[in-house]
Amino acid sequence: MDRLVSERGGVHRKEVRLLLAQGRIHIDGRPADSINQAVGPFTRVTLDARVLQANKARYVMLHKPSGVVSATRDKQHKTVIDLVSVPYSSELHIVGRLDFNSTGLMLLTNDGRWSRSLSDPQNNIAKTYRVLLEKALDDSYVKAFADGMYFDFEGVTTRPAELRILGQYEAEVDLIEGRYHQIKRMFGRFDNRVKALHRTSVGSLSMAAGPALGQWRELTLSELDLLGLEHCCLSPTE
Ligand code: URA
Numbered sequence: 001m002d003r004l005v006s007e008r009g010g011v012h013r014k015e016v017r018l019l020l021a022q023g024r025i026h027i028d029g030r031p032a033d034s035i036n037q038a039v040g041p042f043t044r045v046t047l048d049a050r051v052l053q054a055n056k057a058r059y060v061m062l063h064k065p066s067g068v069v070s071a072t073r074d075k076q077h078k079t080v081i082d083l084v085s086v087p088y089s090s091e092l093h094i095v096g097r098l099d100f101n102s103t104g105l106m107l108l109t110n111d112g113r114w115s116r117s118l119s120d121p122q123n124n125i126a127k128t129y130r131v132l133l134e135k136a137l138d139d140s141y142v143k144a145f146a147d148g149m150y151f152d153f154e155g156v157t158t159r160p161a162e163l164r165i166l167g168q169y170e171a172e173v174d175l176i177e178g179r180y181h182q183i184k185r186m187f188g189r190f191d192n193r194v195k196a197l198h199r200t201s202v203g204s205l206s207m208a209a210g211p212a213l214g215q216w217r218e219l220t221l222s223e224l225d226l227l228g229l230e231h232c233c234l235s236p237t238e
Pocket of ligand 1: 102182197
């Protein structure tokens with residue numbers, strides 16, 4: 001707290017103690033009670049009438065179309081950030097990329113802690129993909145996905161993934177990690193090219209309740225709670 005007040009308030013670090021004793025520093029609307037009070041990225045901090053920090057946490061779900069890059073900036077193509085047409089879009093980062101031609105559920109946020117927990121395989125949040133393949137599937141795929149595959153480039157074995165055969169050329173796959181081109185590389189082991197890839201859900205968040213192709217919306221408080229990861233401070237009406 002004292003570093004933030006000193007840097008943004010333009011006061012010497014030693015003076016912060018005095019401001020604190022005078023009750024001039026407020027944290028989330030209450031007088032600060034210690035120089036060492038923890039201040040997160042979304043904590044509101046004021047000095048007298050001056051707002052020193054007031055960042056709102058943002059959690060966005062986007063229905064990514066094909067032909068859009070999962071990046072914050074790109075010289076050639078439209079990015080997923082370009083699709084979120086609000087002033088705060090430049091603060092957002094991507095949680096789990098989708099390839100240029102992949103479609104479906106994409107999450108964006110400015111809450112680094114939330115995005116790290118979502119991507120952390122320890123938290124077991126399944127990402128589900130619908131996959132359309134060039135060649136016919138058979139039961140041997142199910143075991144190979146469940147056993148994991150060794151990826152030479154990273155020197156790792158993929159975590160158990162559940163594959164459900166939906167049709168001769170169609171499968172649904174649950175991953176709890178997100179390695180580079182993971183699905184394409186896994187089907188690549190069978191020399192079977194992925195023709196289309198669509199992320200249908202991430203944990204309890206489903207594209208069924210999602211926006212139309214190319215559209216986005218903010219997640220609701222109940223969606224965030226249901227997902228089960230620690231998140232920041234939306235009001236019950238959000
Ligand atoms: N795996 C892939 O190969 N591509 C994606 O876009 C997502 C997962």
